[in-house]
Amino acid sequence: MTPTSTTANPALNALKDIRLPAEVGFWPPAPGIWALLILSLMLIIALIVWLYLRHKRHLRQQAPAKAALQLLSQLDANDPQLMLQLSSLLKRCAISYGGREQVASLTGEDWYQYLDQALPIKMHGKFSRLLKSRYQPHSDTDTTRELLTLCQQWLQCAPSYYRKASKGAKSC
DSSP, X not given: OOTTSTTTOGGGGGOOOOOOOOOOOSOSOOHHHHHHHHHHHHHHHHHHHHHHHHHHHHHHHHHHHHXXXXXXXXXXXXXXXXXXXXXXXXXXXXXXHHOHHHHTTOOHHHHHHHHHHTSOGGGTXXXXXXXXXXXXXXXXXXXXXXXXXXXXXXHHHHHHHHHHHHHTXXXX
């Protein structure tokens, strides 16, 4: 007889096969995983809220210039009061960005220099030349067209200029 046969050792008949434990499932996760999931979810929610508030603030900053651009498009280029209307429109928009105390009292060269600040450097000085013609009875169409384009450029640059100016940078 061989030593491995079951008749040689009756105790081997009572043995059962080794059972392997069941595999560990992925659910429920460990407490550390729960904490990581909750933290990730809170960060995602905070990011969404921050982006939403940032977008709302951006829309609020754009609103005065957007409304002024719409009014600018409605102005008649042949109106004898066009120069005054443009200056008034720019003044109202500048007050909404720069504050009444700083902007409302500006006139003449100070006003033109204030407008130039929001424009790119290559466009500085054009407001002074163009807006000085506002009291002339008839200005030529090239000057009017150039002034309308310059006003449109200022209204497009103003929101980013004032946003950057509040942070210390100054550019369009």
